[in-house]
Amino acid sequence: xxxxxxxxxxxxxxxxxxxxxxxxxxxxxxxxxxxxxxxxxxxxxxxxxxxxxxxxxxxxxxxxxxxxxxxxxxxxxxxxxxxxxxxxxxxxxxxxxxxxxxxxxxxxxxxxxxxxxxxxxxxxxxxxxxxxxxxxxxxxxxxxxxxxxxxxxxxxxxxxxxxxxxxxxxxxxxxxxxxxxxxxxxxxxxxxxxxxxxxxxxxxxxxxxxxxxxxxxxxxxxxxxxxxxxxxxxxxxxxxxxxxxxxxxxxxxxxxxxxxxxxxxxxxxxxxxxxxxxxxxxxxxxxxxxxxxxxxxxxxxxxxxxxxxxxxxxxxxxxxxxxxxxxxxxxxxxxxxxxxxxxxxxxxxxx
Ligand SMILES: Nc1ncnc2c1ncn2[C@@H]1O[C@H](COP(=O)(O)OP(=O)(O)OP(=O)(O)O)[C@@H](O)[C@H]1O
Numbered sequence: 001x002x003x004x005x006x007x008x009x010x011x012x013x014x015x016x017x018x019x020x021x022x023x024x025x026x027x028x029x030x031x032x033x034x035x036x037x038x039x040x041x042x043x044x045x046x047x048x049x050x051x052x053x054x055x056x057x058x059x060x061x062x063x064x065x066x067x068x069x070x071x072x073x074x075x076x077x078x079x080x081x082x083x084x085x086x087x088x089x090x091x092x093x094x095x096x097x098x099x100x101x102x103x104x105x106x107x108x109x110x111x112x113x114x115x116x117x118x119x120x121x122x123x124x125x126x127x128x129x130x131x132x133x134x135x136x137x138x139x140x141x142x143x144x145x146x147x148x149x150x151x152x153x154x155x156x157x158x159x160x161x162x163x164x165x166x167x168x169x170x171x172x173x174x175x176x177x178x179x180x181x182x183x184x185x186x187x188x189x190x191x192x193x194x195x196x197x198x199x200x201x202x203x204x205x206x207x208x209x210x211x212x213x214x215x216x217x218x219x220x221x222x223x224x225x226x227x228x229x230x231x232x233x234x235x236x237x238x239x240x241x242x243x244x245x246x247x248x249x250x251x252x253x254x255x256x257x258x259x260x261x262x263x264x265x266x267x268x269x270x271x272x273x274x275x276x277x278x279x280x281x282x283x284x285x286x287x288x289x290x291x292x293x294x295x296x297x298x299x300x301x302x303x304x305x306x307x308x309x310x311x312x313x314x315x316x317x318x319x320x321x322x323x324x325x326x327x328x329x330x331x332x333x334x335x336x337x338x339x340x341x342x343x344x345x346x347x348x349x350x351x
Pocket of ligand 1: 025026027067097098099100101102103104105106110275276277278346
């Protein structure tokens with residue numbers, strides 16, 4: 001079963017490509033004026049502004065989601081990839097777009113209603129469900145149980161943000177009893193310190209980052225930790241959005257898989273990234289604040305580094321400049337190679 005699933009996943013990946021770019025157009029909000037963006041086919045996004053220099057322009061994506069597409073439909077598109085993490089694939093899903101375009105809504109969603117939950121909580125829940133399903137299958141099949149028999153799974157969660165090219169731990173004070181191995185919770189007062197990244201071969205490690213070890217979806221515990229972490233994100237008001245995220249928060253679910261009978265161990269990361277707003281400094285009027293300017297420069301640096309890395313990967317270039325920013329260093333293990341990357345381009349449909 002495991003081998004068959006891997007094979008199907010590989011075939012699907014070859015068909016769809018290992019970097020997939022989706023567009024998500026959010027509904028217009030009150031006072032924003034009429035939408036100038038439509039989705040004439042499931043893969044095309046048309047921007048029509050008659051009388052302007054741009055006129056009509058069409059953009060092709062792997063998939064386009066309109067204002068009527070709910071959180072569930074969006075998650076269904078990435079779900080097979082989330083599942084493949086337990087088969088050892090490295091996966092990265094990120095949301096890119098201007099401030100207020102729906103990145104946080106896509107990744108985190110809203111906790112107001114169950115149906116409004118975004119990719120992050122749905123992905124975590126799916127991972128834990130799958131682990132439970134596999135345990136149940138193994139128990140039913142007894143010993144042996146084919147290739148999937150005997151595997152043990154665990155998930156280690158961490159949550160950090162990249163702010164002005166510094167890495168900050170957002171889970172800093174998880175209960176010590178559940179904080180994982182070498183990465184114990186930092187002491188009070190030190191939790192906002194910048195952390196270093198170490199790359200060892202194909203694995204990327206953030207030194208001193210707290211983690212929450214889980215083999216079940218302890219809904220309250222996990223959600224509470226994430227909620228608290230989310231509350232620590234660096235947020236500022238810009239002209240475009242009253243509470244704009246100025247950092248790149250990244251939720252990481254490292255899946256650990258072990259087959260003790262054969263002394264096999266492997267791990268695969270799932271990176272879920274809500275990129276900071278891509279707006280131009282002038283338009284968002286953050287330039288008046290000294291920190292705003294610095295933030296905008298750091299955001300631009302990492303977004304353009306990410307753009308360069310994606311372009312080099314698409315070209316299959318020999319050298320990919322992962323080291324150009326903290327963001328690309330952090331994601332190096334799940335961009336390119338055998339990994340699967342999803343990029344959501346979030347847009348606001350008003351002129
Ligand atoms: N698909 C959607 N359906 C309904 N409401 C949405 C959708 N996308 C975004 N919104 C709403 O639009 C507003 C702005 O979205 P959000 O905060 O996710 O933007 P953002 O891109 O993360 O902004 P920033 O970069 O400034 O953090 C929020 O009130 C959000 O609830």
